[in-house]
């Protein structure tokens with residue numbers, strides 16, 4: 547069977563079926579392009595690095611706060627001890643202590659307090675050095691973060707512009723699709739949809755030099771020789787798709803797609 551049971555003498559240009567197919571395939575390719583654009587590896591690797599830097603920054607800031615708390619605590623402690631030393635020394639030099647033992651005890655206490663304070667001061671100094679290092683690291687991380695954020699936003703802007711261009715093309719193609727569909731009689735459209743779903747998106751081809759363009763197979767001459775009417779849609783006996791007789795107009799479809 548090389549015919550579909552379409553009602554006779556539809557006077558629409560059957561090439562529109564091939565055009566519709568070309569439009570739909572182009573729309574699909576363009577939609578894939580958008581997916582590819584959005585999978586931008588450079589952008590995702592930079593976003594990953596930004597996440598790492600943010601984590602590092604959080605840790606560094608936490609470390610800084612902890613060191614500062616410790617340093618402050620020690621400074622408070624040293625302050626209390628200094629006050630004690632001051633008071634004891636006042637007492638020592640006030641001339642009110644008469645007992646030698648009491649004097650010695652007090653002198654001893656001052657000595658211990660001074661040693662302890664010196665130890666505290668050394669530790670505070672160590673903390674301050676550590677704090678300076680952490681602050682330096684924080685500064686570097688913040689600078690890197692800022693650069694990365696700039697880079698990411700410029701990549702996103704660039705990507706957005708590219709996506710927008712493709713989206714514009716898709717919407718122009720959709721407009722063209724609607725126009726083309728409006729020309730094609732309903733029964734052809736139904737067959738087209740049915741075959742498209744059954745045959746991996748290709749519903750229609752053409753017969754050229756005895757070959758079906760959709761399945762690339764040679765149709766037996768006995769059958770292909772009967773396919774001569776330019777206005778008719780035949781059925782490829784090999785793949786079952788719709789085919790029409792080749793004409794030059796068909797070659798122009800892909801150019802037409804490029805210009806949309």
Ligand SMILES: [Zn+2]
Nearest residue numbers: 758761782785
């Ligand atoms: Zn075929």
